[in-house]
Amino acid sequence: MFFKTMKKSLLFIFAAVLLSSCSSYQKLLRSDDSAKKYTAADSLYKAGKYKKALALMEQIVPAYRGKPQAEPLMFRYANTFYNLEDFYLSGYQFERFVISYPKSDSVEIASYRSAKSYYELSPRYSLDQKDTYTALEKLQGFVDKFPNSEYRPNANAMVTELKEKLEKKDYETANQFLRISDYKAAIESFENFILDHPGSKYRQQAFYGRMEASYLLAINSVPYLVQERLNQTKKYYQSFLKYFKEGELKQDADEILQDVEKRLSQYNTEN
Template sequence: MFLKMRKLIPFLSLILVMSSCNEYQKVLKNEDVKAKFDLAQKYYDAGDYKRANRLFEQIAPKYVGKPQGERVMFFFANTFFERKDYNMAGYQFERFIKSYPKSEKVPEASFLGAKSYYMLSPAYSLDQTDTNKALVKLQTFINMYPDSEYFDEANKMAKELTTKKEKKAFEIAKQFNKLGHFDYSFLTPAMAAFDNFISDYPGSIFREEALYLKFESATEYALNSFARWKPERLASAKTAYNVLKKQYPDTKFAEEADKLLGKIQEEIETPTTTKEKETK
């Protein structure tokens, strides 16, 4: 008996699936808006966001200005989010907020819209347009809804995206620094990039290393300059060292920094002759 029942289960499941498909197709082609709303709600509650999305899409225009319109539009936006179509989710949540600015669902819609753009944020090495958009949306949510249940998560996401932007800017500066070891002309943009990074991201986790690498670039730049420019550039390099030590007295780069400072002092006391690959 048990074996017979086991054989029947797949068959019964198939019948249920076919019945559900038939119901869906029938309602989809029907003009009965109420029937579509009820079935869309059923699919939404069951987690079948693909079918719910299609039905909500059909009836959303019919509910504009009606009491159920707010509910339909929010669920419609959320079906995109649940299906990981974050571009459309972000757009639809923005539409919901504009259409129903006084809705009690606005804080949640604001958060989910921001999170949609957060999910679109690419690796730090790629274009950060979506990252910037997500940060704006997240900061707006954080400022407007400090008591929201989503506040901590929003803060965490904003911090993660900020770090991603910091890393991109930092890696660009580091790349100039690396190139500067082979071509001294890259040391000028390296120092400028580190200065911009330090100014733009004062609380960055990469700040200490940025200050050290700025000093390293400045030292290489000074040591490989023409004699007439060396004194000024050596002095600038020493200033960069002092800034690093003042802000990070126990810096983890102390050993490397002190060695470079030793080269600067030696050059000041005993200037070397001009090299062929000097910078201007």
């Protein structure tokens, strides 16, 4: 019985303290005391209570613009968005911080987190990649500006990941044209892929895909174009063979070539 009573008393005291704390916070939000809000926002930020800190910061940021306290405040303001995973705003606010305080000791980490914010916004490869291109630009800018930064390995790793995402996007786009039998578009897309991504892990598939699309275009063409397009397929086969003589798709490429040769032999017989 004693412990039950004690437990109820503690819960009552905790609830009272909590209500008092909430009441004080709400009262502070409604006040005009920027100094108290600055101190409270700093304490809440350090305690990891980012949403409450943010509400106070948003009220006092205009009041401290141009003052000595503005620099740490604006960094915490940007970092609060970052910690809340609001990456659109953290990227933007960190950029503003770097522009406003170029000599700050926090410029390097602000630049890194701005770039990383854009990286976080990059969508899966099947969607529009506008944010991915922006992230690559920001990350490359960071690496160029801070070549000896401790964050450089992470930035380079993100750049590699984003480039691979763009490669996959372009490769799958070409493949999609092949699947829907738009062979001309597939050939053009595979050719662009080969030019744009010389070191890609999809390079062999792209060379093979170009040849396959050319072959399918040829055998589905009107009669007077078939021979010319079969000969073009042979040229694509030679390009494939030049780089992937021992490749895993060599056998498939050979099978296409055999059929091409068989079809072309008919033209030679007729001639």
